[in-house]
Amino acid sequence: MAEIPRYRGPFRERQAERLLWRAGFGPKPGEAKRLARKGLNRAVASLLDPPKARLRGPAPVDGDGLPIAPYDLWGHDALWWLDKMVRSNQPLVERMALNWHDWFATGDVGSQRHLIGQAQLFRRRALGPFSNLLYDVTHDKAMLVWLSGIDNNRWSPNENYGRELMELFTLGASDESGYPYSEDDVREQARALTGWRADWVDDVGLVNFRFDPGYHDGGNKTVFGKTGRWDWRDSCRLCLQHPAHAGYLVDKLWGYFVGAPAPGPTRAKLIGLYKRKRYAVRPLLAAILKHPLFYEGPAMVKPPMVFIAGMLRARGRGVDTDSWTWVSDLAGQRPFSPPNVAGWDEERWLDTSSYRGRWIAASYITREDEASDESYDSDETPVQAVDRALRYWGGPTITSGTRTDLVNFGRDVEGSIVADWQETSYRALRQNALRLMLATSPDMQTC
Numbered sequence: 001m002a003e004i005p006r007y008r009g010p011f012r013e014r015q016a017e018r019l020l021w022r023a024g025f026g027p028k029p030g031e032a033k034r035l036a037r038k039g040l041n042r043a044v045a046s047l048l049d050p051p052k053a054r055l056r057g058p059a060p061v062d063g064d065g066l067p068i069a070p071y072d073l074w075g076h077d078a079l080w081w082l083d084k085m086v087r088s089n090q091p092l093v094e095r096m097a098l099n100w101h102d103w104f105a106t107g108d109v110g111s112q113r114h115l116i117g118q119a120q121l122f123r124r125r126a127l128g129p130f131s132n133l134l135y136d137v138t139h140d141k142a143m144l145v146w147l148s149g150i151d152n153n154r155w156s157p158n159e160n161y162g163r164e165l166m167e168l169f170t171l172g173a174s175d176e177s178g179y180p181y182s183e184d185d186v187r188e189q190a191r192a193l194t195g196w197r198a199d200w201v202d203d204v205g206l207v208n209f210r211f212d213p214g215y216h217d218g219g220n221k222t223v224f225g226k227t228g229r230w231d232w233r234d235s236c237r238l239c240l241q242h243p244a245h246a247g248y249l250v251d252k253l254w255g256y257f258v259g260a261p262a263p264g265p266t267r268a269k270l271i272g273l274y275k276r277k278r279y280a281v282r283p284l285l286a287a288i289l290k291h292p293l294f295y296e297g298p299a300m301v302k303p304p305m306v307f308i309a310g311m312l313r314a315r316g317r318g319v320d321t322d323s324w325t326w327v328s329d330l331a332g333q334r335p336f337s338p339p340n341v342a343g344w345d346e347e348r349w350l351d352t353s354s355y356r357g358r359w360i361a362a363s364y365i366t367r368e369d370e371a372s373d374e375s376y377d378s379d380e381t382p383v384q385a386v387d388r389a390l391r392y393w394g395g396p397t398i399t400s401g402t403r404t405d406l407v408n409f410g411r412d413v414e415g416s417i418v419a420d421w422q423e424t425s426y427r428a429l430r431q432n433a434l435r436l437m438l439a440t441s442p443d444m445q446t447c
Helices: 013-022 031-048 076-087 091-103 112-124 130-138 141-146 160-170 183-192 232-241 245-257 264-276 282-289 292-296 304-315 323-331 354-369 382-392 400-415 422-439
Strands: 196-201 205-211 221-223 226-228
Touching: 013 031, 013 292, 031 091, 031 282, 076 091, 076 112, 076 304, 076 323, 091 112, 091 304, 112 130, 112 141, 130 160, 130 232, 141 196, 141 205, 160 183, 160 232, 160 245, 183 221, 183 232, 221 232, 232 245, 245 264, 245 282, 264 282, 304 323, 304 354, 323 354, 354 422, 382 400, 382 422, 400 422
Parallel strands: none
Antiparallel strands: 196 205, 221 226
16 A cells, blocks of 8 residues: 655745644744754654653643642643643643543543543543553543443443444444444444443542442443444444544544545545554654645634643743633633533634633733833834734734735834824834733634
């Protein structure tokens, strides 16, 4: 079989920026230039084989300067994860953890500790085999609560996890030939998944999660036409071995990173690679991050959390306000609060509702260090003002059209100056406006 196509064009700052945004949370100042010097192969390898995990920068605090309490205070779990996105030296690991959170979307389970534990699982399994991740998620505490795993026993099988295991996690709802599973498969999967329990302790919550053989249905089940005394491990294995699984995983994983559908030959080769590598994700990611469409395909809208974390990284600023919880919610993506079990709808990342949240997110950053009219350069030209605003954001690449629009805005501001005292004041206000306009421009909303 021929090789999967690889990008052969120039790998410069623009391409490195796209790689850092899609496979992470955007570049810190100078990072795209340094990555570009590595060349494509070494740049991708540096993301797939990162250094030992470290958090660089100030520890997260709330609006009063106090340490966050992610297990105890409302919304601080989201701050905990945003902090990892901003300070991690393993951007692809953290981005894949966020992707897996969307894939195995889990909402309020009454315990921030369980949710954070699941996020840590996604981080540990971020680049490993999908099979290992699937097995671990199936008996993860948060998932057992979220999809009724601890309420599923041999006397009263619960279909929640069995259905979503197939429809959302491994096989998909339907393909060209129809549904890859039947309602009988759902019922039989539910029986195979029985046996998990937990105990309730007042003022503590659910504890002692365990598999209890006495609660498991040990009889024969028929799943996908195969009969056996299947248990929860078999339930996962049968899904992984189903003919629909590899294509579903490739399509969904590709969709996280490339804004255009995979060409038929590329898709077939990726499916073959996944099968040959026995459910390995890392080789798939390497192929996707080097594919021509990754760099030459259409732009993708940045997910809200990626946009927010990227702005903080560009400014070298840590999490220092608990407002990020409600701001991210307003922008359309608060961690640990997906809209439903299917995760977030990327087609809603940028609409008339969520855009307001993005504007507020940008203003929360720019307002902290606004240019002062008392010391501003009264001779600054519109072109210099735009360049200064770009440096504020770490020098992102923008289109000539956006630059022209911003320069014209700068000229309009100068055209409104009619008094000497306005020479510095209006230019300072212009700079503040340019910073916000850049952050909310199409160039910085997409990658």
